[in-house]
Amino acid sequence: MMNIIFAMIKDGSKLMKINPSRVLILGFLPFLTSLLFLSFTNNSATPTYRIKTIVIDAGHGGKAVGALGKYSSEKKVTLQVALRLGKAITKSFPDIKVLYTRTSDVFVENASRTNLANKNKADLFISIHCNSMPASKANRTSIKGVESFVAGFGRIDEQDVAIRENADILLEKDYKTKYGGYDPKDPESMIIFSLMKNQFRDQSIKLATLIQNEYISSGRLDRGVKEQNILILQRAGMPAILTEIGFISNPEEERYINSEAGQDEITQNIVAALHNYKKQVEIE
Numbered sequence: 068m069m070n071i072i073f074a075m076i077k078d079g080s081k082l083m084k085i086n087p088s089r090v091l092i093l094g095f096l097p098f099l100t101s102l103l104f105l106s107f108t109n110n111s112a113t114p115t116y117r118i119k120t121i122v123i124d125a126g127h128g129g130k131a132v133g134a135l136g137k138y139s140s141e142k143k144v145t146l147q148v149a150l151r152l153g154k155a156i157t158k159s160f161p162d163i164k165v166l167y168t169r170t171s172d173v174f175v176e177n178a179s180r181t182n183l184a185n186k187n188k189a190d191l192f193i194s195i196h197c198n199s200m201p202a203s204k205a206n207r208t209s210i211k212g213v214e215s216f217v218a219g220f221g222r223i224d225e226q227d228v229a230i231r232e233n234a235d236i237l238l239e240k241d242y243k244t245k246y247g248g249y250d251p252k253d254p255e256s257m258i259i260f261s262l263m264k265n266q267f268r269d270q271s272i273k274l275a276t277l278i279q280n281e282y283i284s285s286g287r288l289d290r291g292v293k294e295q296n297i298l299i300l301q302r303a304g305m306p307a308i309l310t311e312i313g314f315i316s317n318p319e320e321e322r323y324i325n326s327e328a329g330q331d332e333i334t335q336n337i338v339a340a341l342h343n344y345k346k347q348v349e350i351e
């Protein structure tokens with residue numbers, strides 16, 4: 068971004084033959100004035116912050132089926148849990164507007180999911196997914212537990228969940244042009260959206276941790292809060308988390324995440340975490 072600004076200033080100075088430092092000062096003058104204005108007018112007002120909008124993202128959908136269990140698919144479970152969560156949030160927090168990235172079994176491109184949140188200036192982005200062990204692994208059916216992710220910006224090597232959750236973009240039209248040739252299956256790939264540090268990292272970790280705590284209190288096995296290069300989280304302009312609600316490859320957890328009681332417990336866990344999160348971040 069700064070490079071673009073400098074390039075613009077450079078171009079402008081060449082064309083108009085004006086001293087670059089003058090362009091710099093003139094260019095930033097409105098910004099400086101507004102800063103001064105704000106510092107004089109906002110001194111007496113107490114800042115307030117309330118969570119107004121939450122985007123709930125049901126992972127995968129349509130031709131992107133996600134992980135498969137013995138009898139169920141990730142895209143079906145995530146949609147059920149997302150809709151249930153939306154209803155529970157509306158019931159607990161009537162003032163919060165809930166938006167969904169999908170409400171039926173349709174394919175939704177990665178960018179349109181975050182665009183929805185960014186355009187609506189959402190306060191939180193919550194993505195629902197199911198975990199899975201690859202069929203080749205001997206421990207495929209025994210591994211279980213819950214883990215939640217926030218955007219990471221490191222190398223993608225060994226980031227199994229990032230590679231799996233980013234793979235849907237291969238199903239998008241012209242994905243190579245859109246993502247600059249980025250291949251989520253290439254372990255050497257460096258993420259291309261990691262230019263900026265995620266300014267919402269602390270709040271994202273806060274929410275992810277609170278959600279994990281609630282899962283643990285319901286007796287779930289804790290796999291922790293992790294940072295991975297998950298595209299959908301990196302593009303969100305607000306605190307964003309991706310929660311893996313259980314392993315669809317584990318028969319016991321597949322039953323749980325498909326059951327009404329299990330889905331209800333998961334959504335209540337997330338709602339309880341939101342209560343605590345609100346207490347920590349909202350300013351009355």
Ligand SMILES: [Zn+2]
Nearest residue numbers: 126133196197
């Ligand atoms: Zn997924």
